[in-house]
Amino acid sequence: MKLAESFISGAIAALVSLFLIEAVAIAMQLLFSENGAAAPELLFYAPSLVVLAVLIEEAAKFFIINKKISLLADRKSIVKGALALGLGFSSIEALFIFLGSPSLEKLPLAISSVAIVHVSTAVMIAYAIEWLRMRRLRVFAVAILPAAVAHLAFNLSLMREREIFTVSVLTVLVLALLTASMSMLKAKRELA
Numbered sequence: 758m759k760l761a762e763s764f765i766s767g768a769i770a771a772l773v774s775l776f777l778i779e780a781v782a783i784a785m786q787l788l789f790s791e792n793g794a795a796a797p798e799l800l801f802y803a804p805s806l807v808v809l810a811v812l813i814e815e816a817a818k819f820f821i822i823n824k825k826i827s828l829l830a831d832r833k834s835i836v837k838g839a840l841a842l843g844l845g846f847s848s849i850e851a852l853f854i855f856l857g858s859p860s861l862e863k864l865p866l867a868i869s870s871v872a873i874v875h876v877s878t879a880v881m882i883a884y885a886i887e888w889l890r891m892r893r894l895r896v897f898a899v900a901i902l903p904a905a906v907a908h909l910a911f912n913l914s915l916m917r918e919r920e921i922f923t924v925s926v927l928t929v930l931v932l933a934l935l936t937a938s939m940s941m942l943k944a945k946r947e948l949a
Contacts (some may be wrong), residue, residue, distance in 0.1 A: 771850060839883035
């Protein structure tokens with residue numbers, strides 16, 4: 758899978774994720790409000806929907822990485838593919854942030870932090886898939902759990918408007934990205 762394909766796959770995964778998240782939000786609104794009258798923006802901040810949104814996004818990345826990117830011949834290509842997928846995914850979120858942003862002042866920080874989150878979580882998932890594969894294990898939850906927890910921590914820090922926590926989460930994500938990338942590039946791939 759070429760880098761452009763990985764990027765496009767990430768963008769498509771983001772669009773599919775956003776569609777599914779919106780469908781879940783509408784379903785929750787219809788199920789849990791009186792006559793479907795709850796405001797959608799209030800519903801988005803419901804903790805269960807925030808968790809579901811993160812799981813949907815990370816599952817979308819997992820399926821692409823597991824079915825296409827992790828099958829590449831060498832780890833360098835896997836890392837590059839995961840990086841490109843994360844950038845493609847974040848480009849769609851960045852576009853929506855740009856289109857919905859009333860303030861241009863915080864836009865660069867918002868877009869760059871979204872890129873860090875999605876690139877980091879994509880590489881974390883690729884690393885987890887590779888780690889599980891080397892041990893001949895196939896556990897979906899184990900592969901997405903670290904990425905989902907990190908992504909959820911980031912989203913919750915934004916919701917609570919705790920800048921120091923947001924910066925801390927982004928720092929941890931960058932460190933996880935570097936660690937996972939370096940580990941994958943250093944380790945020798947076991948032949949099955």
